[in-house]
Amino acid sequence: MTQSFIDFLAASPSAFHAAANVAERLEDTGFSRSVSLDDDAHAPGGHYIERDGAVVAWWVPEGAHPRFRVVGSHTDSPGFMAKPDPDVVREGCRQVAVEVYGGPILASWFDRDLTFAGRVVTADRTEHLVNTGPVARVPNLAIHLYRGDVPEIDRQVHTQPILGVDRPLLELAAASAGVDAGDIVAHELVTADAQRGKVLGDLLSAGRLDNLTSVWASLEALLAAKDDAEDILVLAAFNHEEVGSASTAGAGGPLLERVLTRVASGFGDPAAIIADSIQVSADAAHAVHPNYPGKHDPTHHPLLNRGPVLKINANQRYASNAATEAEWIIACRAAGVPVQTFVGNNAVPCGSTIGPISSTRLGLPTVDVGVPLLSMHSARELCGVDDMDYFARALTAFYAGAR
Template identity: 50%
Template sequence: MPSSTAALAHTADLASFVEASPSSFHAAAEVAARLERAGFTRLDESVSWPAPAGGRYVVVRDGAVIAWVVPRAASASTGVRIFGAHSDSPGFKLKPKPTTGKLGWLQAGVEIYGGPLLNSWLDRELRLAGRLVLDDGTSVLAATGALLRLPQLAIHLDREANDHLSLDKQSQTQPVWGLGESDSADILDELARDAGVDAARIRGYDVVTADAAAGTTFGLDDVFFASGRLDDLASVHAGVVALERAAGPQGSADDADHIAMLAVFDHEEVGSGTRSGAAGPFLSDVLERLWLSLGADREQQLRSLAASWCVSSDVGHSVHPNYADKHDPVVQPMLGSGPILKINANQRYATDAAGAAAWNAWCFAAGVTSQEFVSNNSVPCGSTIGPITATRLGIRTVDVGIPILSMHSARELAGVSDLWDLTRVAEVFFRG
């Protein structure tokens, strides 16, 4: 059926959000900026935090961001409802000595980040984006326009390319970005120019590639949305919009019986084991400072956790019409038919019966139909921040998301209605 006006408007906002978020650092900054405009107070981890009753706060740690609303009647043992997602995506990361080249071509030295579908990055215009750390220790964000491309070898020079395309991960994944010798230009100059700083001041950088093309809706009745970084900016966007709405004039977060919290982590695609990843201390640090400001002792902290929920939101696989054998023969979530509940017997997802019941109740309250996702027994199952968060905090956790095609491609495919439905459920979750 045709996409609704609300769903299309929501997807257009997501397209703008993705364009403003070409790296995890940009995504965290964009979330914080949106919430500050919505009345949230930006906090600094290095200074004392205010007493939180009735407050709305956001804090950024590198490429991660956490925001929360404390109801006016919050006590030391008030539970927390956490909507979790991640800000990074598979792709390529700039190496040291990044300006390379040969035979008159300028190239960028990159390292593969996570598990991208390498062939999907061929013949696309790419951006560079991330943070630059300067000689005085300050960090600035930088993002170029379309600058690079990984040109594919012509079919005339590889007649068997359509039968078995295989890329050497070192020699055949270094994008071109200009003409000349490697000592005639410096790719860091392009990033410094965007950031408005002198390239000679750069002492460190975390810079990745991103698809330069804008997200777009298409298909019969505009049911599809294609964009880079839907894994997992689709969930990040759903969470921030839901929190904005729950904390807005028509929302009820200020009067809820729980603390509404959005937690966006970095480095999920490479295992989450960093200071800004889900396996790191960021969430527990924020929770502890929140509890201390509420005067909670250890017993009250544990009571708060026992009354809490985490919804771990990440993309999952829609059934693929050309590869039906890769999916479970019975449980086959379909793009455009609602968000998914992710289930795995080996606990690659944290969903259990209690989590499934809670998720279905939130979907019912939002007027949204949910689908289940389970892997084919012959296909290894991925994982998410869900089991990590449940293990670190002992918090009840359920894994959910939206079904997509082309996961880990430079450009992924989602359903317009699913994006809107996930946000609607997240808002119910936050409001209670």
Template identity: 50%
Template sequence: MHDVADLVLDLADFITASPTPYHAVAETVRRLSEAGFTEQPEAGEWSTEPGGRYVVRDGTLLAWWQPADTRPGAPMRIYAAHTDSPTLKVKPRPDTGAAGWRQVAVEVYGGALWNSWLDRDLGVAGRLALYDGSTVLVDVARPLLRVPQLAIHLDRQVNQGLTLDPQQHLLPIWGLGAPSDGDLIEFLTAEVDVDPDEVAAHDLVVHDLTPPARLGEEEELLAAPRLDNLASVHSGIGALLAASQESSDVIPVFVGFDHEEIGSGTATGAAGPLLESVLTRIAGGFDARITSFALSRCLSVDVTHAAHPNYLGQYDPIHRSLPNGGPALKVNANQRYATDAPGAAAWARACRDAGVPSQYFVGKNTVPCGTTVGPIVATRLGIRTVDVGIPVLSMHSARELCGVQDPEFLTAAATAFLTDMT
């Protein structure tokens, strides 16, 4: 295994470099390219040569290692995560304001904890789409925006229950004066040396600027934005690179989907056709994929709920998970998680082979759980899928908390999963 301190520092660097799915993909491409992976254009001639390749579409990336001498229909071991996180997304016409304040119009993306975005120094990041068809990444990683709370003196009952209207109360301020149409885009284009008149559209979000940090007496915890689900993406890339160095007859595959937090029903989401299309070509064509998919397995990796000591009544008492206890196997009788017994056995074998502890997460019967890309992949492709994830607190907050050992546990177990020929 890697040194925990080094891996946590690398995870922190990855998160900081990835304020949006587009940046997460760009950082992943940088790492894969350094390891010798090359891009496979979706519309180009498909290569079957041994080696590492990747496909990029917007905020989604697929990467795989093609072993030498694999035949059509070879089994695949797939690691599926997602690149997006709940946030506040900038509206098409962003410039607004009131009473002498300049503000930015935003809407909520995904199931964000709204109050966690209050009174934080925020940057803005995303992509600018130009009239010539190109896109430019932008990241203002310095204090620019803030969503201020109302002083308690003007709302004496706020501690008995905070109520936020996302249309009225979540608009960030970024200065004084009268708003003017085009102000924000003009500011952002100056940051990346682009003519504002060439910008046709944009995909922009705000992001918390507080750097990731270890905390606790023994520094056994990591606080960071976007652990859901960049911690899983980071481990998946590490596992794929490690698997590429091992001799195996299975094809290891990584996919990081965009749009999981809003239901995955997009062209680049898990419910879209992209994964099926790429896996079919990796398998050797439509006929070969029948055999390949039947022999393949998928590890769906998304963070899970750590037991919260102040709210233990929200958890099943014998299926709680804790940080640094290893990634948790996620089980749900109604298949909100895709885990079944054979999939659970494959995960247990991977953890045993890697020398990694594992635990369970099963929701309390009276508290409905969330879901992941796992059931979507299993339903679309018929590939046996198992859901796992490292435990975190404050899921969907602007800042979340995990154990410092769990990312390495996850990487090691996922490497064993991606190379398992059983």
């Protein structure tokens, strides 16, 4: 399973690649693409929609119970996005003008071999996936030229990557896509660490663990649980979570609502069916950092390789409540998987997820969970090998309606 996940990471340097890879796997296992959410949306079998770096898939069993079991995650990760006119030359170096995407740990992106990946749209309105391979680097300033442990990083001035070849980025993107550079009329290209994931004993070091850990585990769980399912199973992997989810492909957009409403209409009142359903919001969780334990709640210490983390916040930064928490704990017990709990330190800000967004929009009871990580939002993050197996098993039990 670990090697399968590493392969998935390597093939998914952008949200668009991740969604396309999920779609390809669904096709290979008998799911059919839905273009218009027509009257067959509630027909038995597997269906999916892929759109703008997001993918929603659903499995309708024969004689399905009119109830959804949803696992929501996201395909995007923090980093840098190429600006519309990305070609810059300074001090004899060809560079790429980039905009900060989300909340990356800026210093972690320096001195790494970077690929640019995403999509380009040509004049015939065709979309093409792009992965340039390692072509760029953001070099650090030599220590002799500053004083202190870390040089100050100006987000505009100091984060522009240097290209290692004397060709503009869009020429490299065109070569990757197999099109002429002059035919590209628009692009969405993000940076990704070009190094493959590596197993370090019982740990996994890789980029984009937040949140491809959840995308991959939810896909594995859906495929493992579908043949014995009684409820309608849904995988929702959204784009743009790292920048607030407010897009047509994000959790704040209409995509999941349209799917659930359309499918539910074949069984009864959509609002009532959705209210009686349940969602797991699957997103990376914070493991306790051994060098900074004071940043964590003193009585809740999620650890690597000790199981998936149930995330709770009294101020609704997570959507978990007692009823949905119980559902998750029961699923973990049925799968023989240990479960941990994260609660924030009162003196430390708390992040959020798609959970409160989609739960509020849809009236869908939700629990927030995830694989514990160190170095979250770094160019290269760290998780436990065992936790990936635990998470896939727990999500499979959730989909199966564990009792």
